[in-house]
Amino acid sequence: MNKLTAVISGVLLTASLAPNLAQAQVDQVTQAAAKKKTFQPEDIFNLEHAGQVEISPDGKQIVYVRTGFDVMKDNTTRSLWLIDVATGQHTPLFADQFSYGNLSWSPDSSRLAFTSNRQGSNQIYVYWLAEQQLAQVTDVRQSPGNLSWSPDGKQIGFIMSQPAPKTDYAKSVAQPERPDKAEWGPKPLVIERTYYQRDGQGVMPSQYRHVFVVPAEGGTARQLTQGAFDHSGPLAWRGDSQSLILSANRNEAWEYQVNESDLWHLNVQTGEMTQLTSMPGQEFSPVMSPNYSKMAFLHRSNEPVPYHNSKLHVLNWQQQPRTALLQDFDRSVESPQWLSDDVIAFQYSDRGRYKLASVTMNNKRTDYVDDVGGVYISRPYISGSFSASAQTGLLAYTQSTSHRPADVATYATRMKKREAKQIHTALNADVLGQRKLGEVKEITYKSSFDGTEIHGWYILPPDYDPAKTYPTMVEIHGGPHLAYGPSFAAEHQRYAAEGYVVFYNNYRGSVSYGKDFALLLDGYYSSERDFADHMSGLDALIEKGIADADNLFIAGGSAGGIATAFAVGLTDRFRAAAATNPVINWVSKTLTADSSIGQITNQFPAMPWEDYKHYWERSPLSLVANVNTPTLLFSGEQDRRVPMSEIEQFYQALQLRKVDTAMVRVPEASHSVTARPSHMIAKIEHTLAWFKHYRKD
Template sequence: MYAWLSKPALMGATCVSLACFSMSSAQASTFSAEDIFNLEHASAIQISPSGDHVVYVRNSNDVMRDNTQRSLWMLNTQSGEHYPLYADDASYTQPVWSPSGDRLAFVSSQSGRNQIHIHWVEHDRSARISSVDAAPSGLSWAPNGEQLAFSMEVKAPTSDFARSVYRPTPPAGASWAERPQIFERAQYQQDGRGLMESAHRHIFIVAADGGTARQVTKGNFNHGGQLAWTPDSEHIVFAANRSDNFEFESRQNELYKVSLQGDIEQLTDEPGTKRDPVFSPDGRRLAYTHGTADNVPYANSKLRVMDWSSRRSNELLTDFDRSVTSPYWQGNDALVISYEDRGATKLARVTLRGRMQDLVTDVSGMPSGRPYNNGMFSMNTRGDIAYTRGHATRSGDVGFKRHNRDAVYLTNLNADVLGQRELGEVHEFTYRSQTDDAEIHAWYITPPGFDPSQSYPLIIEIHGGPHLNYGPHFSAELQRYAAEGYVVVYNNYRGSTSYGEDFAMLLDNKYASVDDFGDHMSAVDAMIEKGFIDERNLFIAGGSAGGIATTYAIGLTDRFNAAAATNPVINWVSKVLTADSYIGQIQNQFPGNPWEEHEHYWERSPLSLVGNVTTPTLLFTGTDDRRTPISDTEQYYQALQLLGVETAMVRVPGASHGVSARPSNMIAKVEHALAWFKRYHVDSADAD
């Protein structure tokens, strides 16, 4: 583990890792709760135009502050040299190489607020070049290297209603209540941010050698996302919905270009969403991804290429039944794209004729605590690729693939922790669902020291989404379960992505339902058939959509000793009318508004089955969760109390939907579940 005081003063390192002063973790042979504080991972990996260097954000947990520190590190791909650019108490994010590779832009909180900085590589010097009021994002260099574009929120003008409210002035020395807050917009809250002042996102430009940032978009709309400069450095292409009703149009936007003088031109005019615009090196073509305008819970995003002179677009990989993201140009005649397939993220080269070839199949390593399939990559025009790389027992490293060569690891960030632990072994398998005999893809983890002649308690752990997927990726939470002697099974049940559009749509108007319930119960049955599961000790857990599936399941079966539901939806009517995701969810996941389709909402709600529940249930939710508000958890807790079912509600102060984002909360989530399951574990002697 590394934690440098500052750069250039790299003397007198201060340790922020628990391993620095706790020997219990170092002495353990299996993965412990304290080990979570010692894990690191790479993110925001960026390869230089020459391919000789890779810069990345190194994420390390600070045990004293219970948060993640983000430092900036450099790798030499030729020599393997690995050193910090900045590793102090400030946060460093969004590194972006200049077109010539001589400079590096990034965002840092060095000055107390997030500002744009430039690092001159040859001179090893840096300077802050912005002084803005809000956090900049989406940094993008102009091709001439003279300016950077970025987006930033700008407060909206006060409405006539708010201006007209009479507010008397308190007498000197008086202590009055805080002023009431006024909200008039549809999107007034966001999970992780809470209640928000009315603001709109706009595009700005700032000179690369510093100066005043200048706003180039206007209007009460949101402009941002990935920003693509035209080759002449005179315009910026972006995606936005500039309709007056944009907050209610969750499946619609267009591509625009804006000049440095603020003149805007619309480039596309078709239904659906457009994202990830990127120009070919010669500027003749613009690639982007396109999503459907249909009100459906899931659809594949497609790859499109626009001829810049005619503005006509054509679709590549039309028949490819996977979602395409993150296009990068490799020369002028091919692109590299990312896609998810059967729980793995892969990178593929696609020619303009639609020919496709896989390049990398192990994009991974951006941990969330559970084995979600995620990761990122960057590349230069000749095809060198840097990416987050990992597998089931290795997490968070920098991978590198030079053009036409095999991929290698450039880091081994967790060797000091995971290299000293006996981890649970991850096994892949498939089984048939009792629902309709559909094939379901799954994995299970066996405990350290596993002996197939013995019997082990089983936990089925269910992923969120539901339109996400698990895979053979490192999972701190599931490894903790395995370290305590459990076999852990996790599946990509119907509705999961990376298996094609039809499979993802099997839960259309059926979430939650007996259909996905059947997938989970069949996973338990398939594990029992393997001969090493103790049928007297079965447990169920999951978060978000997995929390919904958990509480729905215990309303249909009593086969589990205990359940642990994190961030569950219990009552879909109350959920969609209190959560930040209400507009898109109502439009795309339900047949109508809750007052129009009440029976449908009720049928999907675990609360409709609560009268059947006898399973002891642990509920774990953040008090500031605005995606699955804690009011839903409270409904279930109080219902179970009225029914006399053993239940415990754990409220995590200040936590949002990412309830385990802080290391101590991740530990708390797992350890509460383990303690709950231990309470209801049946010993063999007692059973006999």
């Protein structure tokens, strides 16, 4: 029963006692509901969500990052808030103009470490909760991350990039001295690294990620690792506070070995490193048990395929055997955290939802909740995180619904199930509680390609009339090895508010349905296979009498943009299309993008010049002669994951063919083209305006 129904039912219950008063109350409630307007573009600036939820080791307090948007600066704001678990008291720690992240509790729960730009550059700070005192503990030139307290609470380990020394070639280039006050152009950049660019950062300076420690009360940060290698967190301390565990590939050819990394033991005093694991593939995410007798970690195989399940392993320090847990579990284990010395909590995705679960050393799995999510605002990607208190068995996590982004919730694993779950915040009740939102419904159907079951959802427009059919759009997720779910999505709710049925699915290749399903697109991305998954869903909605067969539209971003551009080369059923940052030509994409080596290694059978035919057959450009659908192209000009030249190729080809097309270029935007709230709104509203031109009313 929703709130309005409950109110009306309660009012009607009193009608026999005071019929005139009851009817007036019913009318008032009904009128209030009618005044609710649908979700509008400007509402996006008012949305908030919880993230980086961290529970204290003693389970008494939860700190989280409260994320919102600044309408004046058109950016994201991040403040720190604290929740007292026993009382529910919700208070700000730091709610100002600065940004906060990398939260980490001290082992005794008395202090909180985090990073912030309070002094301009990102530094590590420590806050003493009882004393309400804050101290800056680093003064470093790069941004620190992956903070980890030593068990004795005296040191904080972290990872930070350091500049690489100049190569012999770079040092040998003659550089004449610039005369005083001369206005020369910028210095040329010398690039010799395999990985030289990253989306959102552009061409990067040559640097490597290293491990550091700093006294928890402040002092000089000390670099522990050396060499031309990247080292990765999280960092896991041994119980004696004298050494820690990290993940790295320290082979000379590591930049080409995209599916390899091992766990290493690092002596904090001497910097000596000892290799702990050498399994084929990647070992990562080490985490110590509460008594430091065991270490859990994840492993991923090195098969040259685009998807791998992460498997859970436990190393016993005294006995040294390595135990593999949940090996027959056909889902990817994520974020292992100890609930006790013999129980590990983790999260995993299943059928479009993130779930929290645990496993014992005897391999017994217990599921807890399935509503983790809500930290991706624009589209309904599965997302979210959790934190565990081993002392109390309490889990804190980001909780979402189809009508709300992430709030803070807890689940008490040592209580009766009925009483275990509690939601502590209602960050969007003030905004979304005043809006009519589209209802999210689930659907499963068979793909016309081979009968594979496809799972998805559709959103009905507010005030939906079942006697009518509606213009319907399919919106396709990126990846493709990602997944959508029944979570709140600003973009989809805006489309529904404008009268569209919004259909979205987890087509073959999506995660959360097992390894085999995720690999159904291996070698066929994009192709007639995923195309059939989308079209069959639209046909199912037409058969249900929901979708108007003559009023269909298609949209998607990244991998969804590729699928959109590929689809209009296969059919004329859509009245219009909107493709956001799509790959159009796989040869040019793989040889210009920041993801080149990993994509070529895991997604393609050979180098582009060795199997040009395969790359071309997967490229929407190969079908451009068939395209008649009016197509909108939307992309960030600083996109390095799918460079701008991709949509320029498609735009010019469609112009040469005299097909209606428009290209929308977003200055200064990367592949995360909707990162700024105004850009998210621009993507939505440009799509709606384009579709309106071709929509049949």
